Amino acid sequence: MQYKNITITDNGYGGYGVGTLGSGKKVFVPFAVTGDVVNIELTEDKKNFSYGKIVEIVKPSLLRDEEPYCPHIGVCGGCLFGNIKYSEQVNIKKQIVLQNFKDFEGFKIDDIFVQNPLRYRIKCSIKLKEGGFGFYKFNSREFIKVDDCPIISENIIKKVKDLSEISQDLTELNFIENTEGEVISNIDNIGYVAFDTFFGELLVSANSFFQGNRYLLDKLQQKACSLIGKGGNILELYCGNGFFTVGLAKSAKAILAVDFDREAIKLARLADIQNTKFLRYDLNRHFAPSFKFDSLFVDPSRQGLSKSVIKLIRDKLPEEIVYVSCNPTTMKRDIKNISEFYNIREFYIFDMFPNTYHIESVARLERK
Ligand SMILES: C[S@@+](CC[C@H](N)C(=O)[O-])C[C@H]1O[C@@H](n2cnc3c(N)ncnc32)[C@H](O)[C@@H]1O
Numbered sequence: 001m002q003y004k005n006i007t008i009t010d011n012g013y014g015g016y017g018v019g020t021l022g023s024g025k026k027v028f029v030p031f032a033v034t035g036d037v038v039n040i041e042l043t044e045d046k047k048n049f050s051y052g053k054i055v056e057i058v059k060p061s062l063l064r065d066e067e068p069y070c071p072h073i074g075v076c077g078g079c080l081f082g083n084i085k086y087s088e089q090v091n092i093k094k095q096i097v098l099q100n101f102k103d104f105e106g107f108k109i110d111d112i113f114v115q116n117p118l119r120y121r122i123k124c125s126i127k128l129k130e131g132g133f134g135f136y137k138f139n140s141r142e143f144i145k146v147d148d149c150p151i152i153s154e155n156i157i158k159k160v161k162d163l164s165e166i167s168q169d170l171t172e173l174n175f176i177e178n179t180e181g182e183v184i185s186n187i188d189n190i191g192y193v194a195f196d197t198f199f200g201e202l203l204v205s206a207n208s209f210f211q212g213n214r215y216l217l218d219k220l221q222q223k224a225c226s227l228i229g230k231g232g233n234i235l236e237l238y239c240g241n242g243f244f245t246v247g248l249a250k251s252a253k254a255i256l257a258v259d260f261d262r263e264a265i266k267l268a269r270l271a272d273i274q275n276t277k278f279l280r281y282d283l284n285r286h287f288a289p290s291f292k293f294d295s296l297f298v299d300p301s302r303q304g305l306s307k308s309v310i311k312l313i314r315d316k317l318p319e320e321i322v323y324v325s326c327n328p329t330t331m332k333r334d335i336k337n338i339s340e341f342y343n344i345r346e347f348y349i350f351d352m353f354p355n356t357y358h359i360e361s362v363a364r365l366e367r368k
Contacts, residue, residue: 001042003027005058008036011092013100013329015080015357019052027052030138031074033084034092035061063088069118069150077138079151079355086117090351093359097349100328104339110346113223115215117354121152122177123204123212126160128167133160143170151355153214159183174206177214192267198222199247203267209240209301213352220324220350220360221247224297227322227346227364228252232294235318237283237309242268242276244297244324249274256291258283283309296321304330310337317341321365326352328359335365343368 006027008017017032019040026049032038037059040052065085073082081089094112101107126133132145148157156175163173163185174186179196186206195204198218204210211217225247228234232253239245239257241264249255255276259265265280281287284306296318298305304327305313313321321342325331335344342365352360 001045002039002055003042003052004039006038006040006052008032008034008038008061010034011081011084011096011357013096013357013359016051021050025049029054030080031083033061033063035063063092070146070148072135072144072146075137076144076146077136077140078149080138080357082355086114086354089117089354090114093349093351097328097347097359097361100332101344101347104335104344107344108347110348112349112351113216113219114351114354115213117351118150119153120213120215120354122156122214123175123210124152124156125172125174126152126156127170127172128160128164129170130168131165133164133167153177155181155183159185163187176204176206176210178204197243197246199225199250200272202241202243202246202271204241205263205267208261208264208267211243211352213350213354216350216352217243220352220362223348223350224322224324224362225250227320227362228295228297229320233292234295234297235289235291235293236297237305238298238300239268239278240264240299242271242273242278244299245276245278246271246273248297249276254291256289256293258287287312288315294319297324298322299324300330302327302330305334310334313338314341317367319367323363323365325361325363326358328361331361331363335363338365341368342366 006019008019010018011034016028019027021027029052038054039056041055042050042052044051063084068083134145155177177183178193184206192203192205195202198221230251234248234252234255236257239259245257258279258281260282265278268278287308344363345366346364348362350360
């Protein structure tokens with residue numbers, strides 16, 4: 001069913017443009033931009049809201065980028081904000097965060113860190129098929145072949161091109177590029193490479209998580225580590241290969257750092273990180289360490305903190321918590337869950353994923 005002249009009033013988390021149908025029902029439209037007037041077709045009609053797709057842009061938003069950097073924007077599932085001017089993307093992300101935390105009295109964003117929005121990605125997964133490479137179309141399993149991906153580093157693209165020449169059936173490979181420009185994939189014989197960060201050398205592999213934005217990762221590391229008080233014991237949860245641990249360890253008395261990824265913990269233990277015990281443990285399970293800590297540092301994946309971590313916080317009530325998050329929705333849920341005990345003292349946004357809808361935030365919470 002088609003609807004004409006729908007005005008897009010908002011871009012929400014998830015990247016969709018939001019409009020209202022004549023019935024008053026909200027409709028979520030991918031690749032629509034705040035300020036657009038569009039004709040749409042409904043793709044899914046639910047009880048309280050619908051999804052639609054653009055059939056025609058009647059009047060384009062002034063926020064749209066007139067010369068998008070990639071011909072696949074609007075089709076490829078990678079860059080949902082790629083058709084929006086970069087400064088406006090940042091503004092939209094800021095509004096999403098402010099809206100998300102609107103129930104927290106006095107909430108403010110202290111700073112937003114941005115950098116070059118192209119060629120920033122040094123950690124990614126890419127699909128190879130029939131002598132080429134590419135990605136899935138938005139919301140589908142349909143492969144689209146591309147010649148380039150302008151948000152990924154040149155060195156990774158070069159390696160993908162070399163590998164894809166011999167590919168036939170669909171395969172997905174993981175890549176990481178280190179600070180020397182060396183690229184490894186998960187089919188290489190070499191398991192890991194050294195990576196220089198502001199606080200010291202780490203070991204990274206193509207299979208384990210690593211911060212993906214080469215221009216902002218040092219700043220993120222410095223800022224997040226600077227928010228924790230010096231000289232105390234720190235419990236660090238979701239530590240990965242030690243990206244923050246290496247900085248926290250410079251001024252902590254002792255750290256217990258926890259993650260369930262076998263490879264990440266192996267790499268963390270191999271790096272030269274002082275005063276730290278790395279523990280491999282699934283934080284979805286009951287967790288009650290005997291380690292006494294003054295501060296808590298957490299950096300969970302999109303799902304946010306597990307119930308057992310929330311329980312641990314409520315039982316131990318550390319003086320301060322630094323929460324690094326890639327999902328403002330679960331971050332808000334978790335902070336709300338402990339808000340009777342904590343105030344948000346500082347809040348930062350790092351645009352680690354330009355041109356996508358993803359938002360990285362860092363909050364410092366202090367005991368009331
Ligand atoms: C966003 S990454 C952060 C990693 C690290 N702090 C960094 O900046 O590189 C989230 C980490 O949480 C870990 N993780 C996810 N679920 C977990 C769980 N249930 N128990 C323990 N670790 C988990 C992942 O293995 C991953 O390393």
